[in-house]
Amino acid sequence: MSTIAEPINLFDFEAIAKERLPTEEYDYIAGGATDEISVDRNRRAYASWAFRPRVLRNVSALDLSTTVLGTKVNLPVLIAPCGGHKKAHPEGEFATFRAAAASGTIFAVSANASADFAELAKAASGRLWLQLYPFRDREITKDWLKRAKDLGYEAICVTLDSQWPPKRERNIRNNYGNRRGVNFSNRGAENSQRRGAHPGGGDPAATWKDLEWIKSIAGLPVVAKGIMTGEDVELCTEAGADGVIVSNHGGRHLDNTLATVEVLSEAVAAAKGKLEIYLDGGIRRGADVVKAIALGAKAVFIGRPLFWGLAVDGEKGVIRVLDILREEIEITMAKCGRPTVASIDATTIVKAPPL
Numbered sequence: 001m002s003t004i005a006e007p008i009n010l011f012d013f014e015a016i017a018k019e020r021l022p023t024e025e026y027d028y029i030a031g032g033a034t035d036e037i038s039v040d041r042n043r044r045a046y047a048s049w050a051f052r053p054r055v056l057r058n059v060s061a062l063d064l065s066t067t068v069l070g071t072k073v074n075l076p077v078l079i080a081p082c083g084g085h086k087k088a089h090p091e092g093e094f095a096t097f098r099a100a101a102a103s104g105t106i107f108a109v110s111a112n113a114s115a116d117f118a119e120l121a122k123a124a125s126g127r128l129w130l131q132l133y134p135f136r137d138r139e140i141t142k143d144w145l146k147r148a149k150d151l152g153y154e155a156i157c158v159t160l161d162s163q164w165p166p167k168r169e170r171n172i173r174n175n176y177g178n179r180r181g182v183n184f185s186n187r188g189a190e191n192s193q194r195r196g197a198h199p200g201g202g203d204p205a206a207t208w209k210d211l212e213w214i215k216s217i218a219g220l221p222v223v224a225k226g227i228m229t230g231e232d233v234e235l236c237t238e239a240g241a242d243g244v245i246v247s248n249h250g251g252r253h254l255d256n257t258l259a260t261v262e263v264l265s266e267a268v269a270a271a272k273g274k275l276e277i278y279l280d281g282g283i284r285r286g287a288d289v290v291k292a293i294a295l296g297a298k299a300v301f302i303g304r305p306l307f308w309g310l311a312v313d314g315e316k317g318v319i320r321v322l323d324i325l326r327e328e329i330e331i332t333m334a335k336c337g338r339p340t341v342a343s344i345d346a347t348t349i350v351k352a353p354p355l
Helices: 010-020 023-030 037-048 092-103 117-121 138-151 169-173 208-218 230-238 260-271 286-294 304-335
Strands: 049-051 066-068 071-073 077-079 106-109 127-132 155-159 222-227 243-246 276-280 299-302 349-351
Touching (some): 010 023, 010 304, 037 286, 049 286, 117 138, 208 230, 222 230, 230 260, 260 276, 286 304, 286 349, 299 304
Parallel strands (some): 077 106, 127 155
Antiparallel strands (some): 049 349
8 A cells, every 4th residue: 555645746656656566567667778877867957957937927827738730739748659558557548548638638649559549549539649660661651641640640750769679677687578569460570579679669771761751641740759969850850850859768768868858959959940849758847847848849748657647547647647747837837927838938947057
């Protein structure tokens, strides 16, 4: 029985989830590559920026809505494409989608989802993106893109940093076998046989031509995920991408990178306003969201916290996770004198000198 009666922040949610989940499932979700330095850095890096609070700015009515690819969301926190939500709750992605819809935000569905794309699209009247990789088999890509458009998915998220299996030592020690999502047919046998590999990942031979090709046939906006340098943001622009998610895959693929929030300004500068920049990695507080927006992110994605919400209370747990972030964003905006998301700019924060 948990010693935490009612979780009041995302760390409480994780603590309860850790008690409830089997060790190997918790380790799969929480863990990262090799020494997990990047997992830790993603989180700690937010402390290197400090707020510059402003007063007497009329914050009696706060508006947390923003636009993503031109359409409105009720808060600047989206659900990242993470595989296998059934690891945390029997209703899996269906519970997550209902929670995202209820909260007025977008759910990016993983290629390795434990729910059928078509069934999921019918489950709630919310907004969905579909994530895929540059698959070896272009026929799979064509099929998925056609289905996504027919089913009402609003955008395609192409994950670019999964072209090689990582070394995740928690999974190796637990002899953890992760399965492909249910949407892969047998002929799409792209599963690496390496232990701990990310099933159904990208083609190691993929190049920028593959992203250009996906954009040319998608018929939907395309967002490139897994970008950590300004150079690659420029190449995404050239390939026709509509958005970029600054992401190091939650520290799960390559260790010893900078935190995503540390490279965000570089990415925004390289974009030159030609595409939207989003961020994931280490978001645990509403304050983190505000800092990311101040540094130029249009919105952020959460990954691991959605699993903690699912493990604690299914759909209601995910809603509560999003509500906690909403409450903390509101407090931060009010204290900083920023009544709207659009009013959060670079002057909201300052680089904090080391203590």
